Amino acid sequence: MKKVKLIDVAHSRTGDKGNTLNFSLIPYKEEDYEWLAEQVTPEKVKEHLNHIIKGKVTRYELPKIKAFNFVCEESLKGGVTTSLALDTHGKSLSSALLEMTIDQK
Template sequence: MKLREIAHSRTGDKGNISNVSLIVFNEEDYRLIEEKVTTKVVKEWFKDIVHGEVKRYELPKLGALNFVMDKALGGGVTRSLALDKHGKSLSAALLEMEI
């Protein structure tokens, strides 16, 4: 299944760092994403975009995982030539991941 079938996502960015949260619709799906969506998997998924470290923060009471991806935005919003490599496009890309 694709992540979008069991979760939604929110994003943010600051400089060259992208922050992507993955939030399950139903609490019982949290353990599945906790197991399947690791930092290694996310780093591989965004291998062409993320050139730095990926950190994962677990928020089980919210049913969420938060990924902080360093060197992920082509130098940052004001330096990148991408129209929207920031924000919503990265969350949408993560939700396309199959688990």
């Protein structure tokens, strides 16, 4: 099956609170929402970012606005005030998520 990168079909933003990171995932086309729901599971997100996410990944579906929010625990090496990581807020990690490949529709 042919693959496509998330960046080609969706955009993302990140946020943080302590050692928890969250990603939005918003398809460019609303009709891709169900397909992304099948392809971008919490397990696949954790697998794709396993070098960053050490804890649980929870996906929240927002069908009325055709978007997702992924909450990733234990992802910021202790959090902004305790980490020596270069990107302690995790703002650039949405780009890492968008590099994930999924099966094309």
